[in-house]
Amino acid sequence: QVQVVESGGGLVQPGGSLRLSCVASTAMFSIYTMEWHRLAPGKQREWVAAITSGGKTNYADSVKGRFTISRDNAKNAVYLQMNSLKFEDTAVYYCNPAGQQDQWGQGTQVTVSS
Numbered sequence: 001q002v003q004v005v006e007s008g009g010g011l012v013q014p015g016g017s018l019r020l021s022c023v024a025s026t027a028m029f030s031i032y033t034m035e036w037h038r039l040a041p042g043k044q045r046e047w048v049a050a051i052t053s054g055g056k057t058n059y060a061d062s063v064k065g066r067f068t069i070s071r072d073n074a075k076n077a078v079y080l081q082m083n084s085l086k087f088e089d090t091a092v093y094y095c096n097p098a099g100q101q102d103q104w105g106q107g108t109q110v111t112v113s114s
Contacts, residue, residue, distance in 0.1 A: 001103045002026045004095050009108030012085055020080040020108055022095035030073040033098040036080045038091035039107070046091075049080060050098060063089075085112045 008020040020036070036048040049059045049069040057069050068081040078095055092107040 002029075002032070002097050002100060003103070004105040006093060006095055006105050006108040009093060009110045011111045011113060013114055014086060014112055016085050016112070017081070017083045018085065018110060020082065020093055020095075020110070022078045022080075022105070024076050024078070024095075024097070026076065026097075029076040034069075034071060034078040035096055035098050036069060036078070037094045037096065038089075038110075039094070040088075040091040043091075045094075048093070051078065082110070085110075087112050 003025040004022050006020060006022045008018060010018060012018055031053050033050055033052045035050045037045050038048050039045045047060060048063055049067055051057050051069045051071050059067060066084045071078045090110060090112045092109050094104050094107045096104060
């Protein structure tokens, strides 16, 4: 299992921006597809975005055009740039290698509020 540590969350007004970071503890980071997920109160965990080892990206419809996922293999890091934030983006955000479902990091809280 790959251990991850997420950071960068916070309180932001609607329309604002945040950049989330995730560092993974694996020497094989560069071969993994990495994903961001989020968990909002009263809802199931939702997949947000993914980036393959080759840099191909994919997004949930709810964030497409507003969020950008990127990676830095030299730092074992994946990022999520979130722009034009909405109230409904409020959630705890998690990153993980694709397919890893039984171990999650502590996540980082994003709260969009006026």
